[in-house]
Amino acid sequence: MINCQIPTGLIVSCQAPADSPLHDPSVIAAMARTAVNRGAAGVRIDTPAHIMAVRKQVSAPIIGIWKQQLPGCEIYITPRFEDARAIALAGADIIAIDATLRNRPAGEDLKTLIDRIHNELGKLVMADVDTIEAAIVAAEAGADTVGTTLFGYTPQTESFSPPGFDLLAQMLEKLEVPVICEGGISAPEMAKKALDLGAAAVVVGADITGIDIKVTAYTSLIGK
DSSP states (O other), X not given: OOOOOOOOEEEEXXXXXXXXXXXXXXXXXXXXXXXXXTTOSXXXXXXXXXXXXXXXXXXXXXXXXXXOOOTTOOOOBSOSHHHHHHHHHHTOSEEEEEOSSXXXXXXXXXXXXHHHIIIIIOOEEEEEOSSHHHHHHHHHTTOSEEEOTTTTSSTTTTTSOSOOHHHHHHHHHHOSSOEEEESOOOSHHHHHHHHHHTOSEEEEOHHHHOHHHHHHHHHHHHOO
């Protein structure tokens, strides 16, 4: 039984580089609680430890991921079922997975992974994609929602810069599942544009929680 719905509106991605003081689970949890207190419909959190800390602080939906760098594998967002299981046990309501058309680790196919997350974990699946072809495959494989998350971050799309509003429009035209705009949203007006185009939700990360990235951008221009 899946007792969760895809959040609509603003979803805040609360993450930090591994070498940042903000990477502490209690700090990530504070970010997430602040976001929800200020009106975010949900949060997107990386790693079981951070998800567990956030779960203690918020009741809003958590989109969980676990970024894993596996030898010989380009897929890194929750690449395996065992990764999905770990973040589900930590308290994630929705499991986000890399659903690009690249080779998956250990020969695990996308449909089997989605089916197992549904049937064995009882969780919804967000498919992070880079192209309309991958989006269609993910939806046909049973993904509950599809996001533009990886547009601009794969060899197929590296010549483009997010946000992928054109990809978003294609997905809204072709897919029947809710579509989420994620990646490159750097102003409230951009988030509103995504929602006005028809996205069910928009994920904003660095522009809200990316202190490391923001400060580096400032100091690179004006000095320390």
